[in-house]
Amino acid sequence: MGDKKDVVILGAGIGGLAAGYFLSRTGKYKVTILEKEPVIGGLCGSFKHDGFTLDYGAHKIYSVIPGILDEIVNLMGDRLLKLPKRNRLFLNRHLVDYPLRLGNLSQTLGPAMFFRLGMGYAFELFKGALNRNDAGSYEEYIIRRFGRPAYKLVFEPLADKVWGNPSSLHLEMARTRVPSSGGLEVILKLLGIKKETAETSAESFYYPRNGFGDFPNALKEQIERMDGKIITNAKVTEIRKEDEKISSVICSIHGEHRSFPCDLLISSIPIEELGRLVFRDEDSEFNHAVGSLQFRHLILIYIFVNRPLILSDQWIFFPERQFIFSRIFEQKQMNPDLCPPDKTAICCDFTCSEDSWQWQTSNEELTKKCVEGLVEGGFIKAEEVIGHLVKRRKNFYPRYDLQYEDKMQVVINKLKQVENLLLTGRIGMYNYNNADHCMDMGRFISEKLVVGISCHQIIEEMEKHVRDYRIVD
Ligand SMILES: Cc1cc2nc3c(=O)[nH]c(=O)nc-3n(C[C@H](O)[C@H](O)[C@H](O)COP(=O)(O)OP(=O)(O)OC[C@H]3O[C@@H](n4cnc5c(N)ncnc54)[C@H](O)[C@@H]3O)c2cc1C
Structure with missing residues (x-):
């Protein structure tokens, strides 16, 4: 001792x-x-509010690092639930699979946009066969894998929301956040011919x-x-x-x-x-x-709603710019026992810089914009909202610049x-x-x-x- x-x-x-x-x-x-x-717990903590137990945004336990998941399961045992993962992307007023699949996108976006996406992939595949140099930035990395039209439609606006101006983002940011193999394998996955692997998408995860x-x-x-x-x-x-x-x-x-x-x-x-x-x-x-x-600040806006349940996904990404949030998360999807039976809470998360309009805007104004977004997306009715709560955290997202x-x-x-x-x-x-x-x-x-x-x-x-x-x- x-x-x-x-x-x-x-x-x-x-x-x-x-x-x-x-x-x-x-x-x-x-x-x-x-x-x-x-x-204790930092951003992995939970807190109580009006009969709800809430997390700081959507948190799942998942790992592809050898031995780490076993460590967590040994540590927590039957304190863990195992849940099938359900998350999608909200695009053009539709929910589409994430990671992206072309078949699903074609129904959502219509034949013209689908054709443009397909041509974009084909062009990059052809270019990739001629050019074997490494990508130099986030933008290049994504365009080479998914094509420019898909980059413009999904990845650029989402990255802009989460990290700001993607053209000044380091390639490492894409490698960390968009795990994906190159060339043909991406195309096969997009076509639904090849399945995502445990390294690129979780089928299930643990949750305490x-x-x-x-x-x-x-x-x-x-x-x-x-x-x-x-x-x-x-x-x-x-x-x-x-x-x-x-x-x-x-x-x-x-x-x-x-x-x-x-x-x-x-x-x-x-x-x-x-x-x-x-x-x-x-x-x-x-x-x-x-x-x-560089860091980005985090804002979490919890909207309390007088309805037992809203979503069928645990969380949904929102790349489109008319929504101020980049993701919404329903706590009850993790475990209904964490919330009152007749009410639910949606957490809208987004990041921003110190001098951004979001950080300078009052909590009430931001909440109003989140509620408007949820109503516009058809998720809730304004009159169902019974309260809100805002949490701000400075400098939480490392932003890798060039x-x-x-x-x-x-x-x-x-x-x-x-x-x-x-x-x-x-x-x-x-x-x-x-x-x-x-x-x-x-x-x-x-x-x-x-x-x-x-x-x-x-x-x-x-x-x-x-x-x-x-x-x-
Ligand atoms: C919206 C969102 C979703 C996420 N989803 C997931 C997910 O699904 N799965 C997952 O595994 N991870 C997820 N994460 C990431 C996860 O939250 C982080 O990886 C983790 O919280 C980092 O832990 P940390 O200890 O490094 O930092 P923190 O949680 O920030 O902890 C740092 C601690 O240091 C304390 N501290 C700061 N300054 C001082 C000081 N001067 N003296 C003493 N103490 C100090 C702070 O109060 C804090 O408690 C998500 C994060 C966010 C924001």
Whole structure:
């Protein structure tokens, strides 16, 4: 017990908790997790409101990373439900399959548009046979796989909503978010001749029956069972260094300052905030690089409706610009027991930048636009709305611009000079990822540490490892 190393973890989202869980399991680390909010879970948490248990948008448990799904199933056992996945895309007032299939699109879009899409695919297939160079941007990657007409119809407006101006998006954003093989295989899938695989589309997924937040809760229980501590309301105010090693973390907890000595620090808090705390603005090149990494803010608008159920899908994507949201999600589709029997809630999610009209607009005005969109799409009637709730979260979606790799190189080179510092999580590692990837990051860190690999090397290896993550719908 006495010879365990003290590890302090910043942030009790799934990233920080996963690191704490895997490190506790080694029996070599005494884990303390510091969370600034009164509750744990971050964006993977759930909360209660007027008899509803709600998640922060549509969250499913799914993974194609070897062993990770088994880890989660072992952790949660019968606290999980297994659900068939039902999600589609709303286009031209119709619901179409997602990932796209040509047969389905032809019924929705009519013969002329269907012909244009088909010609677009054929043209790109022909061009692809002549041109074997790699795509240079998000736009090129998608056009080469699906053709320009499909890019213009679906991918460009959806990407514009989620990340803003897709022509300045790095190719990595497409690889992460639109997992797809190239050329002929895409065409065969579009024609419905070849099936999607587990790597490109989930047929079913797991969901914690008490709300997604039960996943972080289960991690917390295990960490505490292994003598770890999770301290909420703990805002990090200072990180002390001796030479190139972090010696302690100072926190303000209910207005009192407490010091946490550490042998190892793992951060899942925003990478820029960590940079400021560790280097206190001492390196202008680093400050510039970390400060210019781009993020998008997240807005979630919950509309409460006086009807038992609205959708037959769990979530639906909305590429068209007349809808301000990019996706809607009905919590009751995950587990009806999470909501009152006679009412339901639709969560509309969208992202934006700090200076966008969306971020500057009042909650009431945004809610009005969401209700109008839901009415226009034929999902609800205005008079059925009985309430709303808005949640805003700053800087949650990493946005890979065309220079992001160079910036990350500067950031990583600086951070790895600290002998006992590691990064994890979505905003902690600046990695556009899902909860299963955060679990994998925690496992990766712990497996490397127990065989004596230095933090310096782990950061380097992890930076490469996480670039292979793919988000599967
Ligand atoms: C709409 C939406 C849908 C999604 N769908 C899915 C899905 O279907 N499946 C899936 O697996 N994933 C999904 N994700 C992704 C998933 O939510 C993230 O991968 C995950 O939440 C990232 O966890 P994290 O710990 O890195 O970050 P966070 O959840 O942001 O946690 C970071 C924690 O650090 C704390 N913190 C910040 N600053 C400080 C500080 N200074 N001191 C102490 N603590 C601090 C925060 O309060 C927070 O608790 C979705 C995300 C969104 C937004």
